[in-house]
Amino acid sequence: MLKKHFFSGTFQVSSTNEKHRKFDLVAQFLRLLLALGVAVLAIGFWIPPSLAQSADSACFMTTPSGEVISLDSMCGSQTDRGVQTGQTVDISAIQLQLRQKLDSGDFRGAIESYGQFIAARPNSAEAFMNRGLVYQQMGDGRAAISDFQRASQLFRGQGDEEYYRVLQERIEEVRREL
Structure with missing residues (x-):
């Protein structure tokens, strides 16, 4: 046809x-x-298991007052060498402790966990900044200022002027509250 x-x-x-x-x-x-x-x-x-594991642990926390604490510097590597002790530190275990302690309002425990994290990663500006936020939440302005100063120096050393300025403003704010 x-x-x-x-x-x-x-x-x-x-x-x-x-x-x-x-x-x-x-x-x-x-x-x-x-x-x-x-x-x-x-x-x-499909998410590779390594990414799924890091996706399960959020890289931020919210304090009871609503302040967001970044945990970005703590995401990624699951183990690090302790600087002073030479022992392997399980970063994921510290992250889990931090989440649990902050969620439950155990700020003293969170400070201790941040101390462990900082011992493993002494150049983590975010860890110093976040520990400073916890100190500020607890009402310990002097300790907060000390951590904010260290964090701001580290941020400036990394070329992050924005966080440096934000922390300088935060330091002045905490000083006025003293």
């Missing part, structure tokens, strides 16, 4: 078999696209 089609200003004659062949090619192409789409979705939903 022959049909006439108007295409680009000329008449073309095509057979039904040619139409089926084109339809089959289009159908194959669509099946290929669907298969690729499913593969991309499957890969997108």
